[in-house]
Amino acid sequence: MSMTMYVQHGYGKGDKVQRLLREGNASGVVLSPADETADGLAVTAADARGFGATVLLDPQLYVSTIPDGTARRHEVNSLDFSGVRWSAGTELVHAHVEQILDLNHRVGTTAVIAPAPLQTAFLDTWASVTFQYARETMRLAGTPTYVSVVVDESALGDWNPIAQWLNEVTTLDCEGFYLVIARRDRPYPQIWDAALLTNLLRIVYRLGVLNRYTVIWGFTDVAGLLSLAAGADAFGCGWFYSLRNFTSAKWVPKTGGGVPTARVLSPGFLSPVEALGEGGPIARSSVGETAFPDRALRSRLSNDESMPVGEARLQHLQALGAMAADLGSEGPARSASDALGLVERVDGLLAVAQAGLTETERLGIALATRYHTGVNQLRQALKSFAEHEGLV
Numbered sequence: 001m002s003m004t005m006y007v008q009h010g011y012g013k014g015d016k017v018q019r020l021l022r023e024g025n026a027s028g029v030v031l032s033p034a035d036e037t038a039d040g041l042a043v044t045a046a047d048a049r050g051f052g053a054t055v056l057l058d059p060q061l062y063v064s065t066i067p068d069g070t071a072r073r074h075e076v077n078s079l080d081f082s083g084v085r086w087s088a089g090t091e092l093v094h095a096h097v098e099q100i101l102d103l104n105h106r107v108g109t110t111a112v113i114a115p116a117p118l119q120t121a122f123l124d125t126w127a128s129v130t131f132q133y134a135r136e137t138m139r140l141a142g143t144p145t146y147v148s149v150v151v152d153e154s155a156l157g158d159w160n161p162i163a164q165w166l167n168e169v170t171t172l173d174c175e176g177f178y179l180v181i182a183r184r185d186r187p188y189p190q191i192w193d194a195a196l197l198t199n200l201l202r203i204v205y206r207l208g209v210l211n212r213y214t215v216i217w218g219f220t221d222v223a224g225l226l227s228l229a230a231g232a233d234a235f236g237c238g239w240f241y242s243l244r245n246f247t248s249a250k251w252v253p254k255t256g257g258g259v260p261t262a263r264v265l266s267p268g269f270l271s272p273v274e275a276l277g278e279g280g281p282i283a284r285s286s287v288g289e290t291a292f293p294d295r296a297l298r299s300r301l302s303n304d305e306s307m308p309v310g311e312a313r314l315q316h317l318q319a320l321g322a323m324a325a326d327l328g329s330e331g332p333a334r335s336a337s338d339a340l341g342l343v344e345r346v347d348g349l350l351a352v353a354q355a356g357l358t359e360t361e362r363l364g365i366a367l368a369t370r371y372h373t374g375v376n377q378l379r380q381a382l383k384s385f386a387e388h389e390g391l392v
Contacts, residue, residue, distance in 0.1 A: 004028065005324040006054065007317070008219055008238035009044070011035040016239055016314055017044060021051040025321030028054035030178075030218055030236045031107065033079060034063070034071035038106045041077075045108045054110050054234075056178070058218065059100045061115035061133070062150045065126070069251040077103055084117060086125040088132065097136045112141045113178045116148035118248070121155045122165040134172060144175035146216065150246075152182045156196040166206055176214030176233070177207055185249040188241040188263075189272050191374045192223055197381035198388065201230040205389050208232055209333055219246035222270050222374075225323060225349070226382050229342035231333045237320060239313035262312040264301070265319040266291045269360075270353040270378070271371035272316060275307045281365045290356050294319075323349075340391045343382060350379040 006028035007017050013036075020026040029048045031041050045055045063069040064081040074080070079099050083092055096115055104112050114137035117126040134147040147169070156162070169177075181200065183190055200217075208215040208231025217227045217235040221244040224235030237243065241260065242250040263272040264279055268290040273279055282291045283301035292298040297315065300307065307315075327346065333339040357372045386392045 004234050004328055005224065005317070005321040006030050006056070006216065006218075006234045006236045008032075008236035008243040009035065010238050010240055010243045012239070013044070014310070016317065018047055018051075019314065020317055020321055021048060021053050023318065023321075024325060025318050026053070027051075027325075028056065028234055030113075030216075031055070031057045031109070032060070033057060033077045033103060034060055034073050037073060038077050038103060041107045049108065049110065055108065056111060056113050056146070056216075057100075057104055057107055057109050058178070059113055059115035059148065061096060061100075062118040062148075062180075063251045065117040066248045066251050068253075069248070070253055071251065079103065081115070084129075086117075086129055088129055090132070090136075093129075093132045093136050094140075097133060097140055100137070101140055109143075111144040111146060111175060112137060113146045114138070114148050114174075116150050118182060119149075119151040119155065121161065122151060123161045127165070131168075131172075134174065138172070138174055146176050146178045146214070147172060147174050148178050148180070150180040150182065153184070153193075153196055156181070156199040159199055159202070162199060162203060166203070170207070170211050170213075174213070176216065178216050178218055179203070180218045180246050181220075183245045183247055185247045187370075188245070189221065189370065189374060190245050191370055192377050192381060194377045194380040194384065197223065197226070197377070198384040201226060201381060201385035202388055204230040204232050205339060205385070209335065209339055212334065219243060221245065221272075222265075222320065223378060224320070225270075225327060225346055226378060226385075228324060228328050229333065229339060229346045229382065230385060231339055233332045235324070237317060239310075239317060260309060262307050262309045263316065264292075264297065264307065264312050265316040267293060267319050267323055268352060269356050269371060270349060270375055271357070273367065273371065275301065275312055276304065278365075278367055280304045282360060282367075285360065285363055285365060287356050287359050287363070290352065291360075336389075336391055339389075340386070343386050343391060347379065347382055350375055350382065354379065
């Protein structure tokens with residue numbers, strides 16, 4: 001089994017899922033019951049299975065634990081989690097799990113993700129509820145089960161409770177884990193705090209490499225490449241920014257909002273730069289081929305051709321998926337030596353990105369400083385993870 005990117009499904013999918021699977025830039029999809037009816041999800045699932053893809057469904061019970069959280073199509077998909085609470089009894093947990101299993105059956109998934117609330121810490125009052133949902137899903141599913149772990153990024157700041165949580169969670173006889181980290185609502189591209197990402201990578205390593213679970217990190221972006229080095233089997237990324245970074249705000253209804261800027265992913269810089277204004281000057285410079293290896297894309301950017309937002313979104317997924325497929329062509333890391341080899345490969349990519357961004361600045365090309373900062377934080381986190389886990 002190769003490591004890869006999964007498509008994080010949402011509203012307005014068009015033919016993106018099929019194209020990414022057909023091109024080999026993804027090998028799975030994580031479906032959203034808030035964005036399509038069961039019949040529509042079933043069609044998407046059937047298409048994906050036709051490509052031999054993994055088909056999962058995010059239960060999204062966590063929406064009911066977000067203040068004012070609303071999921072648009074849960075009701076028509078026979079999902080009602082309105083009664084969820086930290087003191088949930090066995091009957092309520094059973095009822096919620098049955099709803100999820102019924103929807104999985106109607107859609108035609110290849111494995112089941114257990115529902116879970118949004119935790120503010122690894123050992124908060126919701127932690128035991130997550131275990132209840134996990135155990136009940138494993139008891140009833142009859143198919144491989146992934147345990148959801150949906151937790152606020154601030155919980156990654158202290159390793160001691162994480163270590164205690166790992167001691168308990170690794171007693172579960174499940175297929176693996178579906179990790180979702182709730183980020184703060186910040187401008188895109190979001191920058192990781194290196195210390196928090198370090199601990200997340202350590203969690204992935206201990207689950208995937210040391211305990212041989214399948215690990216999928218949902219709702220992420222370029223940082224997903226680091227998770228593959230740490231032992232993840234896949235990471236989920238989607239076309240909207242809200243499918244690349246999970247935030248509670250995504251689930252709270254609001255009005256307004258402008259048209260997003262079209263961004264293209266630079267594989268060489270590991271950064272989603274603005275197609276117009278940033279992409280053109282980079283493509284025309286001496287580092288253009290490093291930043292954009294694809295000649296056709298480089299030519300378009302060099303000529304300052306406009307790029308529709310929808311096309312830019314697909315390009316991001318194609319480029320990131322291709323990098324993931326290349327990185328994971330020999331399968332997931334299942335030993336320290338496997339992980340070290342992948343860490344060195346990803347560190348090499350980050351080093352090239354740092355050098356390229358530095359050269360771009362030297363050439364006088366104006367870029368947002370967050371690209372360089374973001375790459376620096378990723379590289380620092382990868383190094384710190386490797387040191388903490390004794391890989392170097």
